[in-house]
Amino acid sequence: MTDTLNTKELKRFAAVNRSVKKVDGVALVTGQPVYTDDFDVPGALHVKLVRSPHAHAIIKEIDVSRALKIPGVVTILTYKDLPRIPFTRAGQGYPEPSPYDTFVLDRKVRYVGDPVAIVAAETEKAARLGAKAVQVEYEVLDAVLDFEQATNEDAPIIHDEPEAIGIHDASKNIAAHFEMEIGNIDEALESCDKVITRTYHTKTQLHAMMEPHASISYFDPNGRLTVITSTQVPFHARRILSRIFNIPIGDIRVIKPRIGGGFGGKQAVHLEPYVVAVTLKTKRPARLVFDRSEVSMSTNIRHEMKYTVTVGATSDGKIKVIDMKGLSNTGAYGEHALTTFMVSGSKTLPIYNKVEAVRFSGDVVYTNLPSAGAYRGYGAPQGLFALDCTIDELAHELGFDPLVVKEKNSIREGESSPIFRIMGEGREGVDQIVRSCKLQECIDKGKEAIGWSEKRGKVARRGNKVRGIGCAIAMQGSGIAKIDMGAATIKMNEDGSFNLLLGATDLGTGSDTIMAQIAAEVLEVDYDKIKVYSSDTDMTPFDTGAYASSTTYVSGNAVRKAAEMVKERILEKAAVYLEEPVENLRVKNAKVVSLNTDREVTYEELCTKLFYTFEQEQIAATASYVGEESPPPFLASFAEVEVDLETGKIELVKFVSYADCGTPLNPVQALGQLEGATVQGIGWALFEDVIYGKDGRMLTNDFFTYKIPTRMDYGKLECGFVDSYEPTGPFGAKSIAEIGIDTPIPAIANAIYDATGVRLRKAPFNSEELFFEILKKEV
C-alpha cells in the first residue's frame, strides 16, 4: 500500500500517515487469550437465558422448581427477583436520547427471544438443561409484526408499562418522532419544472460480527464488582449497571479486552445485567456467552426504514427542494430510535446543500420484532438509498447524466448547510463550515476507474446478460459534536517509553495503533515506545466509546493534546537539567536537543534522573477533547453489475469507492475500514436478507441461513483515498469507519436500472423480484 498518499505532508510526518503494524497484531495472530470468552475465571457459574417463544405475551406463571432440581443448577432469577428499574440498553451519552423502556426482566415479553429467566449453573450443560426445564405459562397477545401497521387504531400497545420514560406516544407505538422544515416547501415546489415522489424501503441487517457477545462478572478481593465484557461502551456500561442495580459507579469496574468486531452491535448492554444479577445474588463469578442465534435475534439489528422522498428541480438540473417522510422500525425496544432516524437525514441532506427548501419528518415505531440499535452507518445508508436513488430517477427524467446532477448540487469545501445546526443526534446540532471536502476528486477518480463516460447509458448485452453502471455519493460525520468526549493519559517511563492510557475502545478497528502513532508523532519517538492500554474504567480516563465514527477525531485529538502537554513538561524539565532556556530546546528522536549549543539529553536519561535524583517528578498529563464540530468524510462510489435476464441473477462485476477521510493516519488500516464497510454494504445489498416466520421468529439467525459475503461473492473491488487535510483533525484526519457502508445499496440499485431499466426500490435486492420486474417490462 502507498505510504505517500499525502505527499505534501509526508515530509512532516514521522509516525502518522504510515502503515505501521497493529500493536495487537502478534497477540491476535498467535491466538492468545485476549477475548472475553478466552478468560478463565475459576469457579464461574455458567449463565443461560430462558427466552420467549412468543412475539407478544404476558407471563402468567413461571415455575422454576423442576429446573432447580437439576444437578448443578445454582440459581434461577425471574422478573420477581430483579429491581424494576426502567433503562435503555443503548450505550449513549447521558442523558440518553433513547427511551427508558426496558427492564432486566419483565412480566411482559415483546419479541421472540425476549429474556424470561436467568439460569446459573456449575456447568454449561446444567445451565442449558435448567433453562429448558423452566416452565412458563403465557397469555399470548396480538403482535405487531409489520411496522406499517404499528400505529393502526386496533394495534396492540407494546409498551403499556407505566414506569417507561421518554416514549414519544406509547399509546400509538411511536417510540420517537422528529420533524423539521427549512424554507417553504410548497413555494419551492411551485418553482420547479420537474417534481417526482418515490418510496424506498431498506430492510434490516445483522451485524454478524465474528465474536459473539460475552460477559464475565465477579467480585474482586475488595468486594468491588468487576465486569469483563465485549463492549464498545465500557463507561456507559458502568453507568447503566450502576443505575439498574443501585451500585455506586466507583464500586464497578468494567474491562474491555480485545473485541472481535462490533459495528454498533456492541454499543449497548446486551448481557452485562444478566451476569451481574447472578453475581450479586450468589456472590460468585458468572459468565455468559451468546450463541449465534442469540447474537442474531436478541442483541440489536439495524433499523428497517421506509422513506417517501419528493425532489423538485428546474429543467437545468438544479435541485430546489427535498422532502423526506420516513418510518423506522425500532422493534421491541427503542434503542437508538430517535438518533438513527435523525442521522438518516442529518448525514444525507447536507450533501445537497443548495436547495431552497428541505423537510424531514416521520415516526420511529415499536413492533414485536427484535430490537434495532446502532449499526455502522447509523441510519445514513437507509436515508441515502432513498435520497440518492430518487435524485438518480429525477436526473433520468430530466434527461441528465445522474452523476452530473449529483455533482452540480452537492456540497463543496468552505460551504455549510443549515441541517448541521438543526439536526444533531437527539437534539440540535452544531453550526459548521465544511473545511475539507474533496468530493469532486473522489468522483473524478471513481469515474475514471469504473469507465463512467464510456459505459453509462450504453446497452452492453452478451447473450442473456446485460451490464450497467451506477453511482452514489455520501457523507458521514466524525463524532457527535459537543457530546462525544474522549480523554487520554500519558505518563513517561525511565527507559524513554510512555504509557498511553485511554478510554477509547478498540473493537478491532485498530484505534489503539493509530492512537500510539499520534502520541509518537508529537513526542518524536517510535510508535512502539508508546504502550497502549485502553478501556478499563478503573485504569483509563473516560471516553464515550467507539461509535459515531468518533475515535480517530475525538479520542485522537485528546491523545494529541495529552502528548503535547507531556512534551511541554519534558522541555521544561530538560531546560532546568541542561541549563538552557526552554525556547532553545526541541524534542527530536527521543531526545531533547538544544538549537544553540550541542547540549542534549535523551528521554531515558532525563526520566531516570527525574525519578531518582533530580527534581523528582513523574511526567504525566491527562487531556480531554470534545469536538466543536463533526467534520464529514466524503465518498463517491460506482458499481458495475451484470444481470441475467433469464433468471434475474445479479453479479457485482466491479465496485469502486474513493473517500476523503482527511489524512489517513494509518493508510492500510484506513483502507481496511473502507474495504470492510464496502463489502458489508455489498452483502446487505445482495445477500443479507432477514426473514421472519409468521410468529415473528427470526428464521435467518445463523450463518447457514443469513449469508454474509465470502470473497467469492463479489467481483473486483477498488477502494482508495484522495489527498485531503482536515484542519481541526489530529494531523489532518477525519473518520473512515462507517461511510463505506452508505453507498453500495444505492450505487448497485442505480446500476441495475442502467442495465435493465428496472428500478428496485426495496433492499436487499432479490433476483426473483428483479426477474418478475424484467418480465413485466418485456410484456
Place this chain on the structure above:
Amino acid sequence: MIVEFTLNGEKVKYDVRPDKRVLDFFRDELGLTGPKEACGEGECGACTIIVDGLNVHSCLMLAAELDGKDVWTIEGLKGPGEKLHPIQEAFVEAGAIQCGFCTPGMVMSTKVLLDNNPSPTREEIKKALEGNLCRCTGYYKIIEAVELAAEKLKGDG
C-alpha cells in the same frame, strides 16, 4: 475414553469425554484459545484446526475422533527461531487483521493451502478461504497476506 494423538508436533494422551467437541476440549481443558467459536455449526471457519493435513472445523469434530491423528492448532505454528511463522508475519504485515477473531482459522486454512500449493493463483486463494468468514476486512488484505506468505515461504525454501 483414552485418545492418543499428535498435538502440535508432540505425542499426547488424554482421557476425554468422547462426545465433547474438539473445540471445547482444546479451549476449556487444554487452554488452547486459538480456535474460536463464532457459529458452532461449521459455517464460519473461526475454529479451524489442521487434522492429518486437512483444515477441519473443530466445532464439528468430537474428541473421540482425535485418536491417532496428527493435529495442529495455531499455537503450534512457529517460524524459524521461535519467531512468528511466515504466514503469521504476512497477516500482520499485510494489514489482514482487524478484530482478529477469524485470524487463527484463516491462518490455518492458509497453511493447508500453501502446504499443498506453494504458488496459488488469486482464484485458488479465494476458493481455499471460502470456508473462512471475515466480517471486518472485505478479504482484500487477507488475499494479499496469503500472496505475501507464499512469497515468504518460497524465500525460506
